[in-house]
Amino acid sequence: MFSALRRCPASLSRNVSSVALSSRVLRTSLVQTPSAVRLAVPRLPVIATQAFHQSAKWYQTAEAAAEAEAEAVEDEYEPNNGPVTKFKDLALRGLVHPNLVNTITNSMKLETMTDVQTRTINEALSGVDVMAQAKTGTGKTLGFLIPIIQRMIDADPQLGDRVHGYKRARPDDIRAIVISPTRELAEQIAVEAKKICSGTGVIVQCAVGGTQKRAMLQKTQREGCHLMIATPGRLMDILSDPYSRIEAPHLTALVMDEADRLMEQGFQEEIDKIKTFLPDPDQVERQNLMFSATLNKNVVRLVKDTMRPGFHFAKCVNEDEAPTHDRIPQKLVEVVGFENIMPTLYELALKMHLNPQERNGRPFKAIIYFNSTSEVKLAASVFYKLSGGFKRNTPLGGLKAFEIHSKLSQQGRTRASEGFRFATSGLLFSSDVTARGMDFPNVTHVIQVGLPREAETYVHRLGRTGRAGKEGEGWLIITPLERHEVKRRLREMPLVKDESLEVPKVDMSVSGVIPEEAAKLIESSVEAHQRINPEELQDAFRGLFGSFQWYSDKNRLIESANRLAEFGWAMSTPPPPPASVFGGGRGRGGGGGRGALEAVVEAAEMVVLETAAADLEVSMIDEVAEAAAWPISTLTNGIAPRRTF
């Protein structure tokens, strides 16, 4: 082996040490799994010679090694042709380039695939379209990144290697695009993509709003781009700009993350426009991958419009496993009026922050969701005053507080999400910008103020806690105005009324005997509001009417809002309600549920994968049972050919 190395150019000599290193790592890890020790011998040449793609000798060695491994795998492992469930096996079976897999197993230390990953990776590697229904926080990002990156390498084997791939990158030959509904999510995906591509020649770029377009263009023109992770607005901006020199004439994969969200009003038009700048799928064959937590009418339409016949439907929502919203305990707090909300949050935060022993000592880390930006801003400001700047020796001392919403600069947003991500204990006052997909570790509480717009929103927000097997709890704080609608809109949720807090029960509009502790909290809250910029209060007042657009009894709404201004903010005269309040609101149609699922089934003949990852079989929705008569093993081995590197 080393005689071969000596023949290589001097410039590559530094690879020798890394080769030695990776061999060593490999050897140690294999010793621990006796069944795999035998694989060490044929395995080594593949890794050791990864810089010599050009040599025919390399190909022979690699092919022989792959063959030997595959045979060994078939000898050793019992289900030899089932779906791959270990990342390591993706390389051993020649399905994914070792440079990609090694990063995942060695640097990222990932071993076993999650359910979503098993299903999407096995399926999508073959090139078919996949519509995956999966909860957030289940690792679906890797589920789509691995197959699209691997398929890029298939199309252009030089991309498998770092040195050769880099030289060939161009800005006008993007091979795959991932679209996400928020900037933060796009960035989170881009970070992961860059990580797993670090051993390959695949160049990843991220295009989101709020950043300097020029700088991004220059970087992309200089470095090129194979995989673009983007938000709709900026992507449209770049593709439609004739001077950007960024194009995707050979686009082979399009991924829509949070597809249900991307199909909502506002986004959908933009996506349609973007598609006009992408090559016609009839001319350039394109793989479509969609990820969606729910199947509503919009998603069905998307499926009908863009998925190619014969696409796969991977239902990764396990029926026997409780969904997020059943697994996480949820408490419902009904307050007397809007004026009770802020002091109630104060009471709750104090209680949770000061009693970590009730959570096995886990520090309090909460996201507090509001329905409008202005409410987020106000709550953040009020808490800052309440806590005396979160300094030590104050009741909320030790907490770090952040606010995040779209009216913040992108710099501010990044600072907030990074800050909260790395904080051991803290509060994040947030709009729905973080409701989906964002991964903040160790969130102990998700507190929602006011009824969320949709049940879907409620579930997504709730999903920010209880991640990675950790515990968490949800709190929903509502006023009597929302009581009825909560019962209707959130009837599926196991909300349990909570009576443990004092402040919510206090009628602040009448004088009476109030528990001393509650009185103190209310007093400090009102006092804090008096030190808030009046314009901020006005904004929040107007924002409230926006959040309550759905609420038809406008007189009661105005009355309740006035109480807030009077007793919660100590204003002598409440601000005027916005004129639009008297315009009247429109109702909205529902969707989703069982009917939508059936519609998806009818939309195409599909294979439905529904069983546990470890023992994957095909089970089917009745109508398509006959069409999908082939077992999963055939499907995986038949469509996805074994690759050699």
Add this chain to the structure above:
DNA sequence: ACCTGTA
């Protein structure tokens, strides 16, 4: 004048 998503 509810949230996201280009300037």
